[in-house]
Amino acid sequence: MGQFRIVDAGFMTTVQDLGRYGYQQYGVSVSGAMDYVAAKLANILVGNDENEGLLEATMIGPKIEFLDAAVIAITGGDMQPVINGVSLNLNKSISVNKGDSLTFRGMKKGLRSYIAFTGGIDVPVVMGSKSTFLKAQIGGYEGRALRAGDILSTGLVNNVQFGREIAENYYDYGSGKVELRVVLGPQDDAFTENGIENFFNSEFRVTNNCDRMGYTLEGENIEHKDGADIISDGISMGAIQVPNSGNLIIMMADRQTTGGYTKIANVITADLPKIAQAKPGDVITFKKSTLEEAHMLFKELENRIDEVKIQLYAQAKNKTEATKAKMVKIYNITVNGTSYGVKVEEL
Amino acid sequence: MCEKAKYLISGDCALNMEFGSNISEEVNKKIRAMALSIEVKALHGIVEMVPTYRSLMIHYDPLKVDFYELVNTLKKIEQNLDNIVLPAPEVIEIPTLYGGDCGPDLENVASYNNITVEEVVEIHASKEYLIYMLGFTPGFPYLGGMDTRIATPRLQTPRSRIPGGSVGIAGEQTGIYPVSSPGGWQLIGRTPIKLFDPHRKNPILLKSGNYIKFKSINEEEYKKIENELDNGNYEHIIYPKKDGVN
Numbered sequence: 001m002g003q004f005r006i007v008d009a010g011f012m013t014t015v016q017d018l019g020r021y022g023y024q025q026y027g028v029s030v031s032g033a034m035d036y037v038a039a040k041l042a043n044i045l046v047g048n049d050e051n052e053g054l055l056e057a058t059m060i061g062p063k064i065e066f067l068d069a070a071v072i073a074i075t076g077g078d079m080q081p082v083i084n085g086v087s088l089n090l091n092k093s094i095s096v097n098k099g100d101s102l103t104f105r106g107m108k109k110g111l112r113s114y115i116a117f118t119g120g121i122d123v124p125v126v127m128g129s130k131s132t133f134l135k136a137q138i139g140g141y142e143g144r145a146l147r148a149g150d151i152l153s154t155g156l157v158n159n160v161q162f163g164r165e166i167a168e169n170y171y172d173y174g175s176g177k178v179e180l181r182v183v184l185g186p187q188d189d190a191f192t193e194n195g196i197e198n199f200f201n202s203e204f205r206v207t208n209n210c211d212r213m214g215y216t217l218e219g220e221n222i223e224h225k226d227g228a229d230i231i232s233d234g235i236s237m238g239a240i241q242v243p244n245s246g247n248l249i250i251m252m253a254d255r256q257t258t259g260g261y262t263k264i265a266n267v268i269t270a271d272l273p274k275i276a277q278a279k280p281g282d283v284i285t286f287k288k289s290t291l292e293e294a295h296m297l298f299k300e301l302e303n304r305i306d307e308v309k310i311q312l313y314a315q316a317k318n319k320t321e322a323t324k325a326k327m328v329k330i331y332n333i334t335v336n337g338t339s340y341g342v343k344v345e346e347l
Numbered sequence: 348m349c350e351k352a353k354y355l356i357s358g359d360c361a362l363n364m365e366f367g368s369n370i371s372e373e374v375n376k377k378i379r380a381m382a383l384s385i386e387v388k389a390l391h392g393i394v395e396m397v398p399t400y401r402s403l404m405i406h407y408d409p410l411k412v413d414f415y416e417l418v419n420t421l422k423k424i425e426q427n428l429d430n431i432v433l434p435a436p437e438v439i440e441i442p443t444l445y446g447g448d449c450g451p452d453l454e455n456v457a458s459y460n461n462i463t464v465e466e467v468v469e470i471h472a473s474k475e476y477l478i479y480m481l482g483f484t485p486g487f488p489y490l491g492g493m494d495t496r497i498a499t500p501r502l503q504t505p506r507s508r509i510p511g512g513s514v515g516i517a518g519e520q521t522g523i524y525p526v527s528s529p530g531g532w533q534l535i536g537r538t539p540i541k542l543f544d545p546h547r548k549n550p551i552l553l554k555s556g557n558y559i560k561f562k563s564i565n566e567e568e569y570k571k572i573e574n575e576l577d578n579g580n581y582e583h584i585i586y587p588k589k590d591g592v593n
Contacts, residue, residue: 026551186355234397234404236361258482266358294359
């Protein structure tokens, strides 16, 4: 167990895991990490369960002071993390010392970074999840985004892992152009041929209205046959709503569970991280996919994540064995007021 | 009951079974029957279900269940819906203090409909309202079947904060605000009952397919229930719905 202090919370930093399931029928949003792939990888890097609580930082990163030593990993969008003035690699687990300070130089690629801590974040599990649901003020740290002065605790550590690294790039977040593959439905028949054609053949731009609830895009008008209103039904992650204004809204982690607007299509699960990392001004295009292809791509992605897990555990195991073979300990010894670092090596 | 459900693809992790084109108790009964049948069978790979006015959204995990297999299983269950015996829906009593500070628009509703305040309360508290669905905010019920004699349009200017537990009317709908939020409903009363409490064993009190019955209480009773809730010894009044009562 250790603690860290939020010196500055950045633009918006919340505790998330992979979401709160089982309560959508009661009107409780799923929440959870917007970029679930980055969140899983961060947790895997520090030896946690994939679904552990971690920090999701948006646009401007926080400043964190470590009150105890810890092992952390940062994934997702590149906000140029720095420890005590030295740049950090993304997708690598590193060991930090008591008194170290984590800051971010600024967003270079993507929009959201994930910071995982070995042992996870020790916040209460509310309705089965550590995720913060801002609108209902539940979960996470006191049901809200973090603020300067907050002190958070990490969970129990069984097995500290650092030096683990993922070489592979899962997504290229930075190009400013995002192609999203979609499966049509459930209300694609509510649109004219012209409307469907505009949807697939024109470019849309991410507006400033892109939060955890949804991404509003502007672009060509998507024409309805007979209005945008339907009798309210369920909304899945990545559903693309088309209200009467003609703008599109891609429904994200904190979306309402139900809604009364037509949904033309749904972003496939494997492409959700791309939209979660898109920022205002980015250009979005939609490409038609099939259910079969969507399921195949999702399975491939999960298999890749499983492979990374196996590789990292193997790395960690080799390391542990190497350490066992040759125990090296460093002691700080003070003699007559002078400190010495003494390295003791097993023979 | 011969109309077949439509199976609509809602992305690669959800499908929507649509049981009709309108809002009716009949359609809602089918949805409740379908959801209960799926629950009893504990189908592999189903993450959760969301019943709404005329459809049932089924969130599934494509890594655990094949879509087409799932649809086949669901179709078999659907064919058998008319033969299953459902437990009676539950009616939950919502003690409500009408008028005064708790219901600042009660007189509006009365004068708009040319009836007395007492008549509004009597009409409002006389019926068992079907909970069609929950949504909008945690625990917010969409209720059906309000008497049109007390129907009143929304306020011209919405209030910026409506206290949790407020009971209101909007057009031909009645409802309860589970938590404090902005809104334009005509407020006629307030209940001390907590529809949403994230730290309770059952965080949400209501369930779609069940019914609500409002009961008029006085200020003393309101305070008594509030105390009991604080001390954790209040017992909700819940009973099985009798056929034909409405």
